[in-house]
Amino acid sequence: MPGSEVRPYYVPVGNEEHVFKAAFRQGLSVVLKGPTGCGKTRFVEAMAYDLKRPLITVACHDDLSTADLVGRFLLRGGDTEWVDGPLTRAVREGAICYLDEVVEARQDTTVVLHPLTDHRRQLPIERLGVTLDAAPGFCLVVSYNPGYQSVLKDLKDSTRQRMVAIELGFPAADVEEKIVAVEAGIDHDVAAQLVRVGQAIRRLENVGLREVASTRVLIAAGRLIGAGLSPREAARAAIVGPLTDDATVTAGLVELMDAYLADTSSPD
Structure with a gap:
């Protein structure tokens, strides 16, 4: 501008x-x-x-x-x-x-x-x-x-x-990883984990989600990781929470997060 x-x-x-x-x-x-x-x-x-x-x-x-x-x-x-x-x-x-x-x-x-x-x-x-x-x-x-x-x-x-x-659609994985890493200010490997989570959610069918995980929510999760939260904590707060209020769907998404993300905090 x-x-x-x-x-x-x-x-x-x-x-x-x-x-x-x-x-x-x-x-x-x-x-x-x-x-x-x-x-x-x-x-x-x-x-x-x-x-x-x-x-x-x-x-x-x-x-x-x-x-x-x-x-x-x-x-x-x-x-x-x-x-x-x-x-x-x-x-x-x-x-x-x-x-x-x-x-x-x-x-x-x-x-x-x-x-x-x-x-x-x-x-x-x-x-x-x-x-x-x-x-x-x-x-x-x-x-x-x-x-x-x-x-x-x-x-x-x-x-x-x-x-x-x-x-416009969601970018290819390698492009989205770069976007998440740059926008969230996190390591590329961590960004790659978040993108894999996002893609897994986008592949889900008939799970009661009106929207899938967007690049925006992946960036938000990345920023929380940059602030010291573990990847799983960040994903639950920035990805799972905004996507659904349904307890059953939430449990399923949390299980998916746990399978894809390490439970370690981001280094300062």
Whole structure:
């Protein structure tokens, strides 16, 4: 991102950087599809840095309204004044606007994106009676997890077909080991143990997990190990706990952790 001296750490798993930059040059919007914790947000941060564009991120939720994105009139000091929302700021500034987990927002909210995601590249602001042309450098990026979302929470076809899709997944084991080691600041051999645990969980079927172990939770476990916890303690706190509340599933995962991880503390 502009103003940042160091590129956000991101290791590509395919041609996603090439596709994103091509879409950006052509003024196309991008939808990132992938499991929770696979690096979608970090990827966008790295692309903003490479393209020298400011990044405005919005964490979407089911109460997110059009006004939350576009803006609203607020009373300040007895006067009513218009305050731009994050999407409007990005349109005016030529920034990358990243809507994380966009399907969590109400569908009537996402419709406002349509004029920005086709050849018009415009944002109508009905409250002001104006239509803004996107400044050079503006790019709309949205993300969601297609494996987690239900039929009732999915991108409308009319929205989906306005965007270039980039599918992200968990990296290959050797790449993920490097990521965990660097991000957690731990020895590569310990990172390799955690990645083997993560892969074992991802291979499980019909065990009652809505989500599998992400790269994010493996990094969290690694950081706990770096703080002095044993690998098993760290894995139970950072991997097992966040994945399930079910006692039976928990017991099964703990047994798996014990089989893969040594019960020794990380050296200071």
